[in-house]
Amino acid sequence: MNRLQVAIEHKKLANGLHLVVAPDSTAPVVTVGVYYKIGFRLEPQGRSGFAHLFEHMMFQGSANAPKMQHIKLINSSGGVLNGSTSYDVTNYYQAVPSNALERVLWLEADRMRALKVDDENLKNQRDVVKEEVRVNVMNEPYGGFPWLDMPPVAFRNWANAHNFYGDFADLDAAHLGDVQAFFKTYYVPNNAVLLLLGDVKPGEGMALADKHFGSIPAGAAPQFADPSEPEQNEERRGNVREKFGTLPAIAVGYLMPKRRTPDWCAMALLDQALHGGRGSRIHRELVLEKQIAVEADGGIDDLFGYNGPTQMTTKILHKPEHSSEAALAAFDAVIRETQEKAISADELQQLKMKWRSDYYATLEGGRGGYMSKYGLMHLLACFTLFDNEPQLVNTILDGFIAVTPEQVHAAARNYLRPEKRAIVFRVPEMAGVKEAA
Amino acid sequence: MGSRTVEVAKGVPPLAPEREVIWPKRTKEKLSNGLQLILAESHSIPKFHGQLIFLSGNAAAADRAPGLADMTATVVRTGTQKHASRKLEEDLRRIGADLSTDAGSDTSSISFSGLSEFAEPLLDLVQELAREASFLEGEFERERRQKLEEVKLNRTQPAFLASERLRKVLFGAHPYSQISPSEAQVAAYEREDLHSVYREFYTPQNALLVLVGDFEPKDLLKSIEKVFSTWTGNKPSAKTFATPANPRTRRVYLVHVPGTVQTQILAGCHAITRKHSDWIKLGLTNTLYGGAFNSRLVMNIREDKGYTYSPRSAVNALRQHGYFSISAAVRNEVVAASLTEMFYELDKLRSLLVPESELADAQNYLSGVFSLGLATQDGLLSQFSTVAQHELPDDYLETYRAKVRAVTSEGLLATARKYLDSANMQIVLAGDRAQIESQAALFGDLEIFDAQGSRLE
Numbered sequence: 085m086n087r088l089q090v091a092i093e094h095k096k097l098a099n100g101l102h103l104v105v106a107p108d109s110t111a112p113v114v115t116v117g118v119y120y121k122i123g124f125r126l127e128p129q130g131r132s133g134f135a136h137l138f139e140h141m142m143f144q145g146s147a148n149a150p151k152m153q154h155i156k157l158i159n160s161s162g163g164v165l166n167g168s169t170s171y172d173v174t175n176y177y178q179a180v181p182s183n184a185l186e187r188v189l190w191l192e193a194d195r196m197r198a199l200k201v202d203d204e205n206l207k208n209q210r211d212v213v214k215e216e217v218r219v220n221v222m223n224e225p226y227g228g229f230p231w232l233d234m235p236p237v238a239f240r241n242w243a244n245a246h247n248f249y250g251d252f253a254d255l256d257a258a259h260l261g262d263v264q265a266f267f268k269t270y271y272v273p274n275n276a277v278l279l280l281l282g283d284v285k286p287g288e289g290m291a292l293a294d295k296h297f298g299s300i301p302a303g304a305a306p307q308f309a310d311p312s313e314p315e316q317n318e319e320r321r322g323n324v325r326e327k328f329g330t331l332p333a334i335a336v337g338y339l340m341p342k343r344r345t346p347d348w349c350a351m352a353l354l355d356q357a358l359h360g361g362r363g364s365r366i367h368r369e370l371v372l373e374k375q376i377a378v379e380a381d382g383g384i385d386d387l388f389g390y391n392g393p394t395q396m397t398t399k400i401l402h403k404p405e406h407s408s409e410a411a412l413a414a415f416d417a418v419i420r421e422t423q424e425k426a427i428s429a430d431e432l433q434q435l436k437m438k439w440r441s442d443y444y445a446t447l448e449g450g451r452g453g454y455m456s457k458y459g460l461m462h463l464l465a466c467f468t469l470f471d472n473e474p475q476l477v478n479t480i481l482d483g484f485i486a487v488t489p490e491q492v493h494a495a496a497r498n499y500l501r502p503e504k505r506a507i508v509f510r511v512p513e514m515a516g517v518k519e520a521a
Numbered sequence: 522m523g524s525r526t527v528e529v530a531k532g533v534p535p536l537a538p539e540r541e542v543i544w545p546k547r548t549k550e551k552l553s554n555g556l557q558l559i560l561a562e563s564h565s566i567p568k569f570h571g572q573l574i575f576l577s578g579n580a581a582a583a584d585r586a587p588g589l590a591d592m593t594a595t596v597v598r599t600g601t602q603k604h605a606s607r608k609l610e611e612d613l614r615r616i617g618a619d620l621s622t623d624a625g626s627d628t629s630s631i632s633f634s635g636l637s638e639f640a641e642p643l644l645d646l647v648q649e650l651a652r653e654a655s656f657l658e659g660e661f662e663r664e665r666r667q668k669l670e671e672v673k674l675n676r677t678q679p680a681f682l683a684s685e686r687l688r689k690v691l692f693g694a695h696p697y698s699q700i701s702p703s704e705a706q707v708a709a710y711e712r713e714d715l716h717s718v719y720r721e722f723y724t725p726q727n728a729l730l731v732l733v734g735d736f737e738p739k740d741l742l743k744s745i746e747k748v749f750s751t752w753t754g755n756k757p758s759a760k761t762f763a764t765p766a767n768p769r770t771r772r773v774y775l776v777h778v779p780g781t782v783q784t785q786i787l788a789g790c791h792a793i794t795r796k797h798s799d800w801i802k803l804g805l806t807n808t809l810y811g812g813a814f815n816s817r818l819v820m821n822i823r824e825d826k827g828y829t830y831s832p833r834s835a836v837n838a839l840r841q842h843g844y845f846s847i848s849a850a851v852r853n854e855v856v857a858a859s860l861t862e863m864f865y866e867l868d869k870l871r872s873l874l875v876p877e878s879e880l881a882d883a884q885n886y887l888s889g890v891f892s893l894g895l896a897t898q899d900g901l902l903s904q905f906s907t908v909a910q911h912e913l914p915d916d917y918l919e920t921y922r923a924k925v926r927a928v929t930s931e932g933l934l935a936t937a938r939k940y941l942d943s944a945n946m947q948i949v950l951a952g953d954r955a956q957i958e959s960q961a962a963l964f965g966d967l968e969i970f971d972a973q974g975s976r977l978e
Binding site for chain 2 (some may be wrong): 087088090108110111112113148149151152153155156157158160161163164165179180181182183184185187188190207208209210211212213214215216218219222224225282283309327328329330331335360361363364368371372375378401403431432433434437438440441442444447448449455456457513
């Protein structure tokens with residue numbers, strides 16, 4: 085078996101900033117990422133959507149690179165850039181021709197050291213974020229389904245249950261003081277990792293990183309709110325109106341085990357058995373065979389990157405002539421089969437082969453042809469921030485390859501239980517649709 | 522543009538010397554049955570990516586029904602005599618492979634990727650789907666119903682409705698005017714129609730096989746010959762279509778979507794194909810205008826005014842014609858304000874020379890981003906496929922950067938004057954007429970449609 089090994093060097097600067105370099109000189113391109121260990125899960129109460137709004141503010145100017153200059157300097161170096169906010173991390177990344185490496189480091193260091201924004205920037209980005217929410221959620225059929233619909237139904241701790249994109253009233257309430265406080269609390273070097281991937285020599289990369297980031301003072305270690313959930317002992321259900329689409333939709337989410345446990349590996353393969361494309365059990369049964377559903381897919385969102393309660397979620401859009409209860413019954417039959425009968429060695433072998441192949445694809449790409457090594461960057465960042473062990477990129481596969489049919493069977497029985505799940509019905513406003521309970 | 526003065530950065534490190542951009546060598550071959558091959562090595566991961574491209578798509582079948590090539594591609598994916606649906610999925614998974622089928626206006630294709638150690642078995646499955654797809658009645662009926670739901674769902678999406686209308690406005694009687702069938706047209710598809718599209722389009726004389734990845738070209742060539750050499754079939758007869766007239770005089774087309782909280786703006790005009798000698802100049806003009814984050818349009822209506830999240834412009838190249846488009850989803854109150862800024866920026870490009878430093882920034886962007894795709898197998902595949910499909914010169918990739926660098930401000934001004942005239946832009950607005958009709962009417966004669974495409978008074 086031809087195993088992929090990624091060369092990785094890791095060290096920590098005196099101010100606590102992790103530095104990870106993964107050299108590969110195949111193409112004259114380097115990907116630079118900075119990950120901060122704060123996502124929307126632990127943003128301040130009364131400030132839903134703030135972590136994401138803050139991410140936008142990080143492009144609004146810093147002490148030596150005023151508004152628009154970060155974007156201009158990356159684009160005019162021949163590169164692309166973006167940022168994203170997820171549950172437990174926020175990232176900033178750019179892919180550039182490798183001759184722009186030092187310029188990118190200077191820009192990232194400048195905004196880590198001294199964000200410099202004003203009320204006008206905040207108002208501008210609040211408007212932009214509202215348009216983002218409108219285009220992705222409010223004006224879009226099935227917008228926010230189920231990633232925004234599920235949390236308030238499934239969870240009881242505000243951290244996990246609130247609107248991650250933000251209620252508009254909360255976005256309006258955010259002021260410059262919030263921006264400064266959030267920056268000072270979470271955007272400290274000792275809560276971040278800097279990643280250099282691609283055409284960079286480790287020694288040079290380390291020296292440049294030290295030159296630009298080394299003098300940024302460490303901050304107080306951030307205090308994080310407790311994201312844990314009270315134990316769930318009953319099935320939870322909720323309804324959400326669908327304004328534009330005409331097909332009823334259902335999302336079913338089951339609580340996941342903790343990351344990096346044997347159960348986690350088994351659940352990941354069970355997830356592939358259930359959701360891994362056209363050959364998966366749920367798609368095959370609901371779409372291809374019973375033909376109740378038009379779409380039936382899902383999975384574990386960001387398997388390697390969650391650091392708090394999360395679910396494996398199935399999304400079903402079904403034909404209106406079938407009731408939602410009938411669609412749910414068909415889904416339940418697939419789940420029951422995984423509990424009554426162990427997966428065959430042959431099926432598991434297929435899943436593992438596909439898993440390995442997908443894993444390589446993740447490491448190489450992940451955000452389109454122009455953003456190479458996004459997946460590798462994400463995994464290295466999560467393994468560094470959560471586990472202090474970026475080398476896991478080279479060994480994590482072993483745990484999945486070792487999973488046995490018995491473990492998958494046990495995972496199905498232990499985790500896919502009604503009292504551990506939540507169900508959201510997205511109900512079209514169009515007349516004539518059978519309402520779910 | 523903006524009301525705010527732009528401050529410059531202080532102490533920016535200079536760029537280091539550039540490393541040379543070297544595109545991998547391509548091995549080009551033609552099998553005796555006419556199948557054209559393009560192979561390139563890329564050893565980033567122990568996998569390979571490929572595409573089997575047929576040079577006929579929805580346009581070539583438009584005289585029979587819109588979207589027929591796309592429906593054919595969908596049903597091809599459901600299996601062959603030897604590999605019924607379930608077995609096909611299992612065998613793909615067994616070798617760690619992904620496979621999808623698709624058809625656009627100009628091509629139909631089978632795209633795939635898999636582990637290098639199983640290259641030959643994957644190529645064999647591709648070959649089987651290209652030659653022996655079974656078009657079972659049950660599979661066809663199911664996929665047709667799926668397509669019907671997809672078509673219905675599309676008609677609730679402002680971005681789709683705007684694209685559909687713009688293509689109709691720009692291309693009139695030409696098949697490029699159709700981006701989707703209607704529900705009635707899907708209901709009228711016959712299995713035999715799909716099968717004849719399959720027999721005509723899916724032939725080696727009409728095909729290109731492009732492969733990029735972790736392999737030895739010599740070894741892979743042997744596998745390809747073994748797998749594909751007994752396949753036969755002729756090139757379908759070429760179809761010609763009258764050149765659509767470029768619409769003159771600005772007009773506004775409003776697609777009424779009740780209840781929307783935002784309006785999708787899409788404006789466009791005819792442009793050029795990739796083979797045209799102005800392609801790179803127009804691409805650079807587009808980069809400056811709205812093709813990059815750092816472009817004038819984005820800086821104006823997003824970063825200065827906050828009207829929208831994702832404004833952009835693009836030069837869209839189909840094989841026979843191209844078109845330019847500007848898009849933004851904006852809140853309802855600022856539809857007129859956004860259009861005013863879009864046209865202001867367009868007119869400015871036709872009126873004033875672009876400053877040298879801004880030109881250099883755009884050149885760096887376009888040539889840098891062009892090379893970023895080098896680092897991944899699918900990035901390379903997409904470049905090689907584009908060159909092959911559009912019949913661009915063999916040295917297109919190698920000479921692209923130098924051509925971008927050679928463009929002057931005068932050249933950009935001439936290009937903007939030649940192609941980008943705000944007085945002739947066709948404007949589509951997908952949104953709630955009650956919220957936006959009076960703003961829409963400010964920009965030209967107005968026609969209003971519902972989501973099904975019927976004229977409203």
